[in-house]
Amino acid sequence: MADMMTDKPRVAVHKFSSCDGCQLAFLNMGDDLLTLLAQLEVVHFAEMGVVDETAEADIAFVEGSVFTAHDRERIQRIRRQSRYLITIGACATSGGVQALRNYADDGADWCQAIYASPQYIDSLATSTPIRQHVKVDFELWGCPINSRQLVALFNALLRGVKPAEQSEKVCLECKRNLNVCTLVASGQPCLGAVTRAGCGALCPRFGRDCYGCYGPSELPNAASLGRWFEGIGLSRAASRRRFKLIHSTAFEAQHRKEADDGAQS
Ligand code: SF4
Ligand code: SF4
Ligand code: SF4
Structure with missing residues (x-):
């Protein structure tokens, strides 16, 4: 994912099963966010007040895991409408804390114990990372990710450079x-x-x-x-x-x- 972006890349931020914490890394960028907004077009980012889930994007960020049947359908559509797909945070990269359910013999027991009205919960038996469902071009790990990671990522992408993967300890x-x-x-x-x-x-x-x-x-x-x-x-x-x-x-x-x-x- 190193070829040049269009002049003003269209960016979308999508939420799946998650707590929204990683999306805050965008909003917490401070002055860097203002600089970035002059170079990008945000086509979907509900936390920023821009809502068009079906908009085509050059870069789609995905927060959250696949934990409902609806998540499973949506991620296929979002992959089709996005040139690059980047996952952000533990939920999206490994299923997140909710993947503890994957080890439960009967997750329904947990729902009964935790929720006052479990009849409204309609989740899959497992929480899975996005890469298990569609091709992912890059992953940012963390719970939550931080704004420095995003600034470094955008610096690379906007210059047509492959982002550096952080994997040391x-x-x-x-x-x-x-x-x-x-x-x-x-x-x-x-x-x-x-x-x-x-x-x-x-x-x-x-x-x-x-x-x-x-x-x-x-x-x-x-x-x-x-x-x-x-x-x-x-x-x-x-x-x-x-x-x-x-x-x-x-x-x-x-x-x-x-x-x-x-x-x-
Ligand atoms: S040291 Fe860093 S990676 Fe480890 S728990 Fe704290 S924030 Fe997370
Ligand atoms: S990775 Fe952590 S902070 Fe980010 S959405 Fe998931 S639970 Fe929230
Ligand atoms: S050097 Fe020690 S305190 Fe620091 S991360 Fe490693 S084990 Fe933890």
């Missing part, structure tokens, strides 16, 4: 920021060693352990970090749950891959 950002390591210094189960960078190591900067909201990094070694967690006092079950908070399906897939690789070696 939070630990590297953390070390560059000279943070004190929460895992080593205070025994907190920090997931920075297996989590994709991009947040600026936000949580360790404030003395908190990373809980993996940017998803798996390149070459994560989740099994090894899980053993480390057991060494600082977490039970095996608690250690596994630690990886399931936001990107349960992505980290679970990583655990399975490492188990398979271990079995073959």
